[in-house]
Every structure is written in C-alpha cells, then in structure tokens.
Amino acid sequence: MDAGSPADLALFGGRPLFAQARATGQLANRDPERFFTLASGAFERRWLTNQGPLVQELEERLSRLHGTAHCIAFANACFALMLALRSVAKPGARKVILPSLTFRGLPHLIRWAGLEPDYCDVDPVRHTLAPGSLAERIGPDTAAVLAVDNVNALCDIDEIERIAAAAGVPVLLDCVYGVGGSHGAQPVGTRGLASVFSLHATKLINGFEGGYLTTDDEALAQDLRRQRNFGFAEDGTVRQVGLNAKLNELHAALALSNLPHLDSIMADNLRRFDAYRTGFAGIPWVSFADYSRSPGNYCLVLLEILPEAPYSRDELVRILRAENALVRPYYSPPLHRADALFRPADAPMAELPVSDRLSGRFIQMPVGDTMSTDDIAGLARLFALLDRHAPTLVDHLRSQAR
Incomplete structure (x- = not known):
C-alpha cells in the first residue's frame, strides 16, 4: 500500500498492506x-504417546525452568486447568472467582469442571484481578480463585493469596502470558496451588498444541497424572474418574526444539x-498498555486507542483487518457481558466499570516471528495516513456503515 491517499486503503478497494496475513x-x-x-x-521407537521419553524430558526441563517440584504435561492448557479445578475446589462450594477481562474460554472450563464462574473487576493498570473486587466477592460459596497473569503485568499475587487464605479458598493461576516473569525472587509458576501454561502455536513456547501445569504439591501432582490418563494409577488400576488428556511425542518434540530459544524469542519480541x-x-x-510490571516476554502488543481518537476502536479493527493485519479487539466484550448465553435470564449482571472501560x-x-520491523513501520505509515485524513476517512467509514 502506498500510504499517500485514502483511496489506497484496502477497505476502499486499494491493495492490502500485507500480501500474506500477519497474525x-x-x-x-x-x-x-x-x-x-x-x-x-519418536517414530523409530514406535513410542508416540502415553508418556514417552520426549514428554518426560519436556516435563523435567519445564520443572527446572519454573523452579517447581512437579510439571505435568497435557494435551492442552484447557485440560490442565479444568482438571486442576476439579481437584482443588473447596468441597461444598460452587463458584470460581476470575477476572472479567480475560480469555473468553475460561468460563467454559469452569463449567466443564462442574463449577460456576463469578466475575471480578480488574486493576486499571495491570488488567489483572483487582484485590479489592476479590475481597468484595469472595465468600462461603467460593470454591476457588482463578488469578490470571497478563502480558503487560503479573497479577498482585501477594494480595490475592492473602485474601484467599483468610477465606480458606485455594488459588490457581493461569500463567499463559506470564512465562519468563517472576514475583520477586520466585519465578512465575511457583505461586498458588498450581500454575497453568500453554504450548499452543501462538504462545511463547510453540508445541503446535499442548499445555502444562507446575506445582510443588505432591498429592495434587499425582492426582492430575492419574486424571489425564483415564484415572489409571502406576499399578494399572483405575483409582478415579479421568480422561485422555496426555501430550503426545510430536508436540513435545516441537516444544523441546523451541525451548532453548526462549530468551532469543523474548528479545526479538522486545525489539x-x-x-x-x-x-x-x-x-x-x-x-500502549502500561508494561512497567510486565513479565518481560512482550508476546502481545496492546495498542490503546485514546478517548480523543477520531476513530472508534472497532473502526480501526475493520481498517487493519482489511489490510491483512489480523488484529482483534482485546478481551472485548468482557466476560460478565459475553457470558449472557449461560446466565439465567433473571440473574443480575455484575457492575464492573474498569473491565467495561478497558474492553x-x-x-x-x-x-x-512472521512480523518484521519493516512490517511495523508499514503499520506506522498507515496510522500516519489515518491521522492526516481523519475527517474524510471517518465520513467514508460511517457512510459505509449506514
């Protein structure tokens, strides 16, 4: 795209900025x-699944990376989180508190675990579970707290654990975007009862697909190893209800091939x-979002559209996607609004103003790795064009929408 004229925009018939989509x-x-x-x-050994040597090696190396006694690999992070919730939920309680501004798949996992999501507001800078909102929501029917680390900031785990402990409620962490970070001297993955990570292709450690959980709790580790393998114990007897949630050797192979390059990947992300x-x-x-409390991996770039912008956030998403920049609105709508399909018709919607505003x-x-600094310069030129020609372009956009 020649960033000189509004007519060059792909949305108005011009050639897209990127011939191949940028993800x-x-x-x-x-x-x-x-x-x-x-x-x-793996093919030569004819050992492609069922806790093969590559999965075992990956677990050992990830355990060392995070500084925990145990690492349990799963077919994906969703299985890890769902099964962990089943294991740690406080008996007799049914609600799992989580931030409303987070991954839209989390409420599904909570329901698959036989529990109900209970949404809290977030800190306006960290975008993570706000301790004050947690303190207001936690109660006798709280089965667990699911804290989520964000790419621009780790959650305030000290306060979250303090509030949860006073209420006798276990804490799990979704650390998918926390890899490489630390809470003081403690690496991410060491807090709460357990922490869950992803090996999805879009995440920091690419294993095609997959996930893992870290913990120092021996009993929980053994329980989850059985759950991911149909409830089988080491002696071959079935001790509990389980399912097939095992990571296979090919996914472990890709994760192992990328793991030594973790520092380099993070350095390129920062560049x-x-x-x-x-x-x-x-x-x-x-x-941009405030990254001053970032875990340091910079695996997502969160561009903030300020209130004085001539375009709405969604108008800019339309423009960018037409240019083959496959951007997305960040956690929009927030979960307390997106979850209406599963909420009883007479149930009141939580008032979570920070989540609403940030979303x-x-x-x-x-x-x-598919994005070069030249590509980013091209996006910057696109935004400069949008700035120069804002009145004309806004009229075009809104006349199209009518």
Whole structure:
C-alpha cells in the first residue's frame, strides 16, 4: 500500500498492506531440524504417546525452568486447568472467582469442571484481578480463585493469596502470558496451588498444541497424572474418574526444539515492541498498555486507542483487518457481558466499570516471528495516513456503515 491517499486503503478497494496475513501470535519455529530429528526418534521407537521419553524430558526441563517440584504435561492448557479445578475446589462450594477481562474460554472450563464462574473487576493498570473486587466477592460459596497473569503485568499475587487464605479458598493461576516473569525472587509458576501454561502455536513456547501445569504439591501432582490418563494409577488400576488428556511425542518434540530459544524469542519480541513504540510515537491519539510490571516476554502488543481518537476502536479493527493485519479487539466484550448465553435470564449482571472501560480501548496488534520491523513501520505509515485524513476517512467509514 502506498500510504499517500485514502483511496489506497484496502477497505476502499486499494491493495492490502500485507500480501500474506500477519497474525497476533508467536508462531515461533526456531530450530526445525532439531524438531525433525526428535520426531524421527519418536517414530523409530514406535513410542508416540502415553508418556514417552520426549514428554518426560519436556516435563523435567519445564520443572527446572519454573523452579517447581512437579510439571505435568497435557494435551492442552484447557485440560490442565479444568482438571486442576476439579481437584482443588473447596468441597461444598460452587463458584470460581476470575477476572472479567480475560480469555473468553475460561468460563467454559469452569463449567466443564462442574463449577460456576463469578466475575471480578480488574486493576486499571495491570488488567489483572483487582484485590479489592476479590475481597468484595469472595465468600462461603467460593470454591476457588482463578488469578490470571497478563502480558503487560503479573497479577498482585501477594494480595490475592492473602485474601484467599483468610477465606480458606485455594488459588490457581493461569500463567499463559506470564512465562519468563517472576514475583520477586520466585519465578512465575511457583505461586498458588498450581500454575497453568500453554504450548499452543501462538504462545511463547510453540508445541503446535499442548499445555502444562507446575506445582510443588505432591498429592495434587499425582492426582492430575492419574486424571489425564483415564484415572489409571502406576499399578494399572483405575483409582478415579479421568480422561485422555496426555501430550503426545510430536508436540513435545516441537516444544523441546523451541525451548532453548526462549530468551532469543523474548528479545526479538522486545525489539518489535520497541519498533511499535517508536513508529507510533507521532500519532497523538494512540498509546500502549502500561508494561512497567510486565513479565518481560512482550508476546502481545496492546495498542490503546485514546478517548480523543477520531476513530472508534472497532473502526480501526475493520481498517487493519482489511489490510491483512489480523488484529482483534482485546478481551472485548468482557466476560460478565459475553457470558449472557449461560446466565439465567433473571440473574443480575455484575457492575464492573474498569473491565467495561478497558474492553473498548485496546487492539491486539500483529506480533511474532512472521512480523518484521519493516512490517511495523508499514503499520506506522498507515496510522500516519489515518491521522492526516481523519475527517474524510471517518465520513467514508460511517457512510459505509449506514
């Protein structure tokens, strides 16, 4: 796209900025030869699943990375979280408190675990579970607290654990975006009863698909190992209800091939993030989320559309997606509004003003190994065009919508 004229915009018939779509995930594949070597070994052994040697090695290395006694690998992070909730939920209680501004899949996992989501507001800077809102919501029917680390800030785990402990409620952490961070001297993955991570292709450690859980609780680790394998104990007897949630050797092979490059991947993410901040510095109506409490992996770039912007956040999403930049609104709508399908018709909707406000202000921008700094410069030129021609373009956009 020649960023000189509004007619050049793809939304109005121009050529898209990107011939090939630019995604919002990592998609890192740093050592394909190592992957093929590991995968070939799995084929030669004829041991492709059922806790093969590659899965065992991956668990050991991830346990060392996070500094925990146990790491249990799963077919995906959803299984890890769902089964962990079944294990730790306080008996007799049914509600799981979680932030409203987070991944829309989490309420489904809570329901699959036989529990009900209970939404809290978030901290306006961290975008994570607000301790004050948690203190207001927690009660006798709270089965667990699900705290979520965010890409721009880790949750306030000290306060969350203090409030939960006073109420006798267990804490689980969704640390999918917390890899590489720490709470003081403690690496992410060591707090709460357990922490869950993802190996999805879009995440920091690409295993095609998969997930894992870290914990120092021996009994919980053994329970989850049985649950992921139909409830089988080591002696082959069935001790409890379970399902097939095992990670296979090919997914473990890709994760192992990428794991040594974790620091390099994070460094490249920071380089791209800096390119965004530099390139967009001249656009007066955009900013970025506060990353001062970031875990340091910069695996998502959250562009903030300020209230004085001539465009709405959703109008900018339309423009960018037409340019083959597959951006998305960031956690919009928030869960307390998106979950209406599952809420009884007479149930009141929670009033969570911070979640409502933040959910309308951010765009999740393209990142990862398919995104170059030249690509980011192209997006910056696009936004400069949008700034120069704002009145004309806004009229075009809104006349199209009528």
